[in-house]
Amino acid sequence: MTKELKNKLNDLDKDYSAKIQSCVDLTALQDLQVSALGRKGELTELLKSLKDLSLEEKKILGPLSNDLKNKLNTAFENKRSELEAAQINAELAKTDIDLTLPAYTFDKGRRHPLAIAQKRMTDILAKLGFVWAQGPLIEDEEHNFDALNIPKNHPARDVQDTFFIKNTFKDCFVLRTHTSGVQVRTMKKQKPPIRIMAPGRVFRKDAIDATHSPVFNQIEGLYIDKNISLADLKKDLTVFMQGLFGKNAQVRFRPSFFPFTEPSVEVDVKCVFCEGKDPACSVCKGTGWKEMLGAGIVHPNVLKNCGIDPEVYSGYAFGMGVERLAMFSLNIKDIRAFYENDMRILEQF
Numbered sequence: 001m002t003k004e005l006k007n008k009l010n011d012l013d014k015d016y017s018a019k020i021q022s023c024v025d026l027t028a029l030q031d032l033q034v035s036a037l038g039r040k041g042e043l044t045e046l047l048k049s050l051k052d053l054s055l056e057e058k059k060i061l062g063p064l065s066n067d068l069k070n071k072l073n074t075a076f077e078n079k080r081s082e083l084e085a086a087q088i089n090a091e092l093a094k095t096d097i098d099l100t101l102p103a104y105t106f107d108k109g110r111r112h113p114l115a116i117a118q119k120r121m122t123d124i125l126a127k128l129g130f131v132w133a134q135g136p137l138i139e140d141e142e143h144n145f146d147a148l149n150i151p152k153n154h155p156a157r158d159v160q161d162t163f164f165i166k167n168t169f170k171d172c173f174v175l176r177t178h179t180s181g182v183q184v185r186t187m188k189k190q191k192p193p194i195r196i197m198a199p200g201r202v203f204r205k206d207a208i209d210a211t212h213s214p215v216f217n218q219i220e221g222l223y224i225d226k227n228i229s230l231a232d233l234k235k236d237l238t239v240f241m242q243g244l245f246g247k248n249a250q251v252r253f254r255p256s257f258f259p260f261t262e263p264s265v266e267v268d269v270k271c272v273f274c275e276g277k278d279p280a281c282s283v284c285k286g287t288g289w290k291e292m293l294g295a296g297i298v299h300p301n302v303l304k305n306c307g308i309d310p311e312v313y314s315g316y317a318f319g320m321g322v323e324r325l326a327m328f329s330l331n332i333k334d335i336r337a338f339y340e341n342d343m344r345i346l347e348q349f
């Protein structure tokens with residue numbers, strides 16, 4: 001019995017070694033491997049039959065069979081590598097690729113200057129405790145105008161200023177003219193304290209020129225809690241501007257008017273280019289100041305419209321154009337530079 005099996009092992013060894021050696025393609029090699037070492041392969045069957053042998057016979061034939069199995073496995077792997085290499089070389093020989101040529105280089109991407117500017121602003125606001133809030137680009141009149149105390153006859157509602165979307169079911173929809181709808185939505189669903197920033201795209205019916213675009217980016221902020229006053233607004237916005245333009249940046253607050261805040265202010269920053277010393281400065285037009293954003297104490301009517309008791313809570317809100325601040329801090333004179341994708345400009349930032 002032992003002798004017979006030894007002979008069988010020898011035969012398998014010779015047979016398969018020769019067949020592997022003469023094999024010329026990968027599919028045939030795979031078939032050959034299955035017929036030797038597969039689940040029902042010849043060597044596998046032989047290994048299975050060893051279990052019926054005596055202990056003495058197993059001691060001799062067990063190691064021999066395993067050695068053969070390992071030897072064949074190695075032979076199959078070596079042949080496979082050899083055939084694969086030959087296949088690749090044959091493919092290469094068919095083409096005229098010059099492998100000695102240097103590879104193509106790829107341009108690395110970078111952030112768009114507006115993305116850089118927005119990130120700087122939101123990073124500072126995040127440090128001041130503002131959390132990111134989002135809302136729809138298409139708003140109804142309730143969230144874009146009514147809740148914000150903007151009267152029905154306000155010029156902002158003019159079709160000349162706003163993109164209206166006709167709707168047969170109810171009131172018109174608009175492409176949001178500011179991100180204040182996000183403030184309204186947040187106040188309606190969340191109890192104070194509220195401290196959010198709402199960055200995003202807004203739309204106005206402006207013809208495009210050096211300082212206007214029908215689509216631009218805004219960041220609005222809202223802080224509602226007990227006893228919030230103009231002093232909090234001045235402190236936080238001064239810290240914000242100094243974070244953006246350096247700790248020596250000078251900030252000025254001027255009285256203004258918005259339907260949704262009372263009192264309202266415009267916030268100016270001392271011109272960082274001429275520091276107010278150059279009457280011919282093209283950035284500040286010689287005034288020494290640059291208007292940066294509008295802000296104010298949230299009007300009690302707005303709080304009421306959003307279900308917040310103005311006798312208990314108060315708060316401030318502000319809104320700024322990302323492009324305007326980016327143009328000022330990066331000294332870009334034309335807003336179109338942001339949208340025209342001229343690599344010579346974009347690559348500078």
Ligand SMILES: [Zn+2]
Pocket residue numbers: 271272273274275276278281282283284285286287288289
């Ligand atoms: Zn200036």
